Amino acid sequence: MPVNQTLQDGIAVIIFDHPPVNGFGFAVRKGLVEALEAANADPAVKAVVVSGGGKMFSGGADITEFNTPRAEQAPNLHDVIAAIEASAKPVVMAINGTALGGGLEVALAAHYRVAVRGALLGLPEVKIGILPGGGGTQRLPRAVGLETAVNMIVSGEPVAAEHLAGTRLLDRVVDSDVVGAAVALAAEVAGKGELPLVRKLKVEHPNAEGFLDVARNTVAAMAGPFPAPMKCLEAIEASFRKPFDEGLAVERAGFIALVTSTESKALRHAFFGERAASKIADVGSDVKPREIARVGVIGAGTMGGGISMNFLNAGIPVTIVETKQEALDRGVATIRTNYENSAKKGKLKPEQVEQRMGLLTPTLEFDALKDADLVIEAVFEELGVKESVFKQLDAIAKPGAILASNTSTLDVDKIAAFTQRPQDVVGMHFFSPANVMKLLEVVRGKKTAKDVLATVMAIAKTIRKTAVVSGVCDGFIGNRMIEQYGRQGGFLLDEGASPQQVDQAMEKFGFAMGPFRMGDLAGNDIGWAIRKRRYVEKPDMVYSKSADLICEVGRFGQKTGKGWYDYKPGDRTAYPSEEVAAILEKNTRDLGLAKRAISDEEIVQRLVFALANEGARILEEGIAAKASDIDIVYLTGYGFPVWRGGPMFYADTVGLYNVLAKMREFARGYQGQSWAPAPLLVELAEAGQSFTG
Structure with missing residues (x-):
């Protein structure tokens, strides 16, 4: 049973226990209401204590029930809250751990609240594009004051219980035995007249009008394309301006508007x-x-x-190997500098810097890796170099050690074949800067053992990475798709678009950086090397010559001070280049093309639909298990705007029928052969289905 009730000296103690986060799914809601009714009907019960099982009070509403009949099936969350408020006997919440979203909203309905020190209390709904829908925007301002409530709800960030001590939210904060403390409080208040309710309090602030004026401007500026922060503020403002029930109506209207919005659906899809x-x-x-020690x-x-x-941050010792002392010293110095910079910003304490550096063993000796449980190579992206490394590793690594390649494009099965233990070989493709970027592509070879895969996925969580499994193919998920994105960018240049127009269109769409600024940052010579390989391996694949032409004159990007753009020393600003403009104009003439006006809408469609089409092929081939995996790769590794949900989700929002129609239109234009639709895309479009449905 998810809800259990015991009696302690006349106090009914109700514990709801629904791992992993004690979410208020239907069974928990039903059990809570029935337990409250039983307690109120039992003359032996003087008061009620409610607490969560385990170390968490509640993570809130069951998000898997969103947009399903189950979410509103009676008793819904509002019914639970109403039952608590209507209890004729005092209800004391024993907040035994984190209380988020609906968890805090349920606690706010009680007559009294006791929390354990360190418990995190918050309303994080804004992070998935909605607002608190269980009265949180109305009760929290009454409990903690207007300013604190705005900060908590609009940011979605939780606050430790001890920082809310002294507010009307918490009656007591204790170090331990929160249920015992709640039982003691319940015994004190039993039979003492009218029960206090948060809904009856007034919102407090010394200058509410002035604060709200400032808050509106601040929230509007920080919200960007996300509608939820302003809707949250509107609902909170209603707690100050309107009676409680009218404020609830404002909250409900905002919740319904947001939960059906594309932005909210995209954020929930990402979640x-x-x-x-x-x-x-x-x-x-x-x-x-x-075990990885x-x-x-x-x-x-x-x-x-x-x-x-990443591993040092997680407290895992690392042995780092180089072939030359100078390169080793430079690498270790860079790691220390990165940590010291974090310490200067207050993100680390000086002793933490030394602790992490103390876990690092730099060496020139390859044999020093013989005791490692996991070895990751990050050497030059060339198969012959990888072969040398893996043959050496195979000779010295202990049995059961996992041998991982950080390759971004190469065949992991070929790399595994360089060893006598292919079952222990896996791809771990980190994204640069590897200590910052969240994404980790985990490349599963044909012979990769299941426990190797399980280990890498587990260690990814330890080092706070979002791991996505890919099968073996050239470029895996992310880089295979980005190649088609880049090809369309090049074809647009052939037809007369400028690099800055393409970049600005994609940045306006929401990308952190357009394709040409991204190329300058990564290094245009990297793409050049890949294309040279493609010209041999895939002679039928056509590319614009524009990228080769700028590389031929040494325009490799920021590292050379010139790429698609010009750069000044110490200045990362991308300045339009006259030399590049001349190169591109000549290339257009040499192709016999007439320069034409290209709309930003066409730019976005061509680049994003190219991603989705290649994503469909990746799904067909089983390289990715599901469309959401592809979207997570692009949201966490390639700067795709989160409020658009990723390339596959975005194609679904446009409608696959419409996407296919546009692709067929593009197929009648320049380089139309690049628009051959993936069979899966055609099948889904014609059936009226979606990638993510």
Whole structure:
């Protein structure tokens, strides 16, 4: 049973226990209401204490019930709250741990609240594009004051219980035995007349009008394309200006408007997608991960150093190997500088810097990796170099050690074949800067053992990465798709668009950086090397010559002070380049094309639909298990705007029928052969279905 009730000296103690987060799903809601009714009907009960099982009070409403009949099935969350408020006997909430969303809203309905020190209290709904729908925007301002409520609700950030001590939210904050403290309080207040309700309080602030004026401007500026923060503020403002029930009506209207919005659906898609990415169909909970006590990293360059920092941050010792002392010293110095910069910003204490550096063992000796449980190579992206490394690793690594490649495009099965233990080989593709970027593409080879996969997914959580599993193909999920995005960008230049127009259109759409500014940052020579390989391996794949032309004159990007744009020393600003404009104009003439006006809408459609079409092929081939995995790769690794949900979700919002019609229109234009639709896209579009439905 998710809800259990016991009697302690006339106090009914109700514990709801629904792992992992004690969410208020239907069974919990029903059990709570029935337990309250039973307590009120029992003459032996003087008061009621309610608490969560385990270490968490409640993570709130069951988000899996959103947009389903189950969410509103009686008793719904509002019914639970009403039952608590209507109790004729005092109800004391024993907040035994984190109380978020509906969890805090339920607690606010009680007559009294006791919390354990360190419990986090918050209303994070804004982070998934909605507002608190259980009266939180009306009760929290009455309990903690207008300013604190605005800060908590609009940011979605939780606050520790001890920081809210002294407000009307908490009657007591205790160090331990919160249920015992709540039972003691319940005994004190039993039979003492009218029961206090948060809804009857007035919202407090010394200058509410002035504060709200400032808050409106601040929230509007920070909200950007997200509608939820302003809707939250509107509902909170109603708590000050309107009677309680009228304020609830404002909150409800805002909730309904948001929960059906594309932005909210996109954020919920990302929320669920990130969690679903960690679940692999044929790797169940019975597959136990291997223990990772020590990690080895080969290469102390930018990538190797960043990878190492992830493990050092998690308290895992790292042995980092280089071939030359100068490169090793430079890499270790960069790691220390990164940590010291964090300390200067107050993000780390000086002793934490030394603790992390103390876990790092730099060496020139390859044999030093013999005791590592996981070894990750971050060497030059060339198959011959990888072969040398993996043959050496195979000779010295202990049995059961996981051997991982940070390759971004190369065949992991070929790399595994360089060893006598292909079952222990896996791809771990970090994104630069590796100590910052959330995404980790986990590349599963044909012979990769299930427990290796389980281990890598588990260690990804330890180092706070979002791991997405990919099958083996050239470029895996992210880089395979971005190649088609880049090809369309090049074709647009051939037809007369400028790099700055394409970048501005994509940045207006919501990308953090357009394709040409991104190329300058990453290094245009990297793409050039890949294209040279493509010209040999895939001679039928056509590219614009524009990127090759700028590389031929040494325009490799920011590192050379010139790429698609010009750069000044110490200045990362991208300035339009006359030289590039001349190169592109000549290329258009040489192709025999007439320069034409291209709309921003066409730019966005061509680049984003190219991503979705290649994503469909990746799904067809089983390289990605589900469309949401592709979206998570793009949301966490490629700067795709989160409020649009990722390329696959965005294509769904446009409608696959409409996407296919546009692609067929583009197929009648320049380089139309690049618009051959993926069979899966055609099948879904014609059936009126979606990638993510």
